[in-house]
Amino acid sequence: MFSAPAIQQLLSDTYQELVWKHPGTYRYTQKAVFDRYVDSLKSTITDSLSELEVYRKLKPFIARVRCLHTDVSLPQSYTDSLNQLPDLLPLQVELINGHLYISRNFSGDSTIHMGSEIVAINGRPVDSLLAEILPAIATDGYNETLPARAVYHLFPLLYRNLIQLTDSYKIEVRLGGIKYRYTMAGKSYTALAGNGFLKEPVPEKQLAFTVQNNTGFLTVHSFAASDIKAAGQKFSSFMKKTFTTLEEQHIPDLVVDLRDNTGGSDANAALFCRYFFDTAFRYWDRIVVTDSIAREVKGIVKLFYRKPVYKNGEWLWLKGRLTREFDFYKVQRPAPHNYKGRVYVLINGFCMSSCADVAAILSHHHKAVFFGEETGGGYQGNSSGMMPHTSLAPTRLQLTVPLQGYYNAVAADKNYGHGTLPDVPVQAGASEKDATMEVVLQHIRQRGK
Structure with a gap:
């Protein structure tokens, strides 16, 4: 205490x-x-x-x-100990228009119907619970699609960590205007966690490309170099081969699926954008740091990082001496074999960080038609880069603070406080991932007619 x-x-x-x-x-x-x-x-x-x-x-x-x-x-030691206990609600839920619905049931009670609306948990109304949970989910700006995705993937953990630590759950649900009550025992993290539920999904391949019916389908699950390498792939060579194929086969339509791509390497993200341009363009406008961080760049640190410069009331971070991760505020050149056909991009609330940057740049330059829901990352950029951890004494809690503020080379007043907005909104639930793809395919078929 x-x-x-x-x-x-x-x-x-x-x-x-x-x-x-x-x-x-x-x-x-x-x-x-x-x-x-x-x-x-x-x-x-x-x-x-x-x-x-x-x-x-x-x-x-x-x-x-x-x-x-x-x-x-x-x-981490405390989280690990909690994860061994039967303290998690054995349900996966979906947040739709402020209401919680059961999408998967791990309780063992077969009388619980999927799609039932949860009205209360352990005596507390759902709207009261959401009033505590949603404001505690970190987002860029005023985004609401990311919290909805977080609820779908992480609700048992959010409830345990933010509301109540218990091993027993009484839930009240509503189905067809009738209320039902259930009592269920909690389950451990180990018993519940699966690919995409309570932990990040790990696809077999991070990058995938096919051509079907004269349409290209490119999926980019991640821009993270470590994830791509772990899948036995190399980003630059994969993209070169993909866009060479598109050019050689004269593919008129390309569907790019960025849904649930939480970001990664800025080098990969900037390179990806280059394949959609046939003229020079800007990726980032600038990178800023606080006065305190700017003054820390001194002595031996200057062997790795250049001293920030003060301009127009801001400290501007410069290109690193030994790393390319801060290079992309410079003018970017089109990639060889850049694509000149029609592009359709699928986005959702788990498009974060550098993935959200990609969406913003392509949207700003009208390089694609966007389908789905608002990206989770900000349209104007984000704060990330170096992200050291600080211990919050006297507790053992850890604070993560990003040190660089990235500003995308887009309109400063468009979508302010939000991500890239879809040109064609698709109100598909988190569990209905293919619904957005079907809308895109209908759009392509209609164009063909």
């Missing part, structure tokens, strides 16, 4: 850490608004709190930065 004064000081120290290091602390929330929120949060702490209770105070506070790369986490 930690005393109230200790936790209040922890909040002050955490806020100061954000202001010193995070280049976008006030990107979406004005300083005066943030100050009032912190003061209000401190006033709610009147007694000692456990480490988990401190975490529950900090999660919505950190989410107020509105940056999906900024987070606070429980100590």
Whole structure:
């Protein structure tokens, strides 16, 4: 247990850490608004709190930065111990228009019908639970599609970590206007976690390309070099072969599936964009850092990173000396075999980070028609890059703060606080992934007619 004064000081120290290091602390929330929120949060702490209770105070506070790369986490050893306990709700749920519906049932009770609406859990109405859970999910800006995806993939963990630690669940559901009540035992993380549920899915191949009926289908599950390498693939050679094939076979339509691509290497993302341009273009407009971080680039550090320059009221981060990860604010050139046909891109709320950057650049230059739902990452960019962890004493909680603020070379006022918006919105549930693809195929068939 930690005393109230200790936790209040922890909040002050955490806020100061954000202001010193995070280049976008006030990107979406004005300083005066943030100050009032912190003061209000401190006033709610009147007694000692456990480490988990401190975490529950900090999660919505950190989410107020509105940056999906900024987070606070429980100590891994504690999480590992929790995951051994039967403390998770044995249901996968889907959030649709503010309501929770059962999509998968792991309780062993066959009388529970899929599609039933959950009305309450352990006596608390669902709207009350969502009012605590959703504001604690980190997003870029005011995005709502990412939290909905997070609820679908992670709800049992969100409930346990943010609401209640228990091994027994009483749920009330509604189906066909009739309410039903069920009691079920919790299950452990090991018993429930599967590919895409409670943990990140790992496809056999991160990159896939086929041609069917004179249409190309390109799936990019990740831009992360480590993920692609683990799948036995190489991004640059794969893309070169793909776009050479498109050119040689004169394929008129290309469907690009970026859904659930959470980002990765900026080099891969920028290279990918180059295949859709036949003239020079800008990828990033600039990279900024705080005054405190700019002043840290001195001494031996300058062997690796150039000293930021102060321009127009901002500290601008420059290209690294030994790395290319900060190069892409320079003018980008088209790739050989760049595609000149019609492009259709599938997006959803789990298109994050560099994947969201790709969508923004292609959308800004009208290089594709977008189908699905708003990307989870910001249209104007994000804060990421180097992301060190800070221990929040006296607890064991860890704070992750990104040090670079990336601004995409797009209109500064379009989609502000949001991601790339689809040209053709498709209201498909998280469990209905192929519904968006079918809309795209209908669009292509209609064009053919």
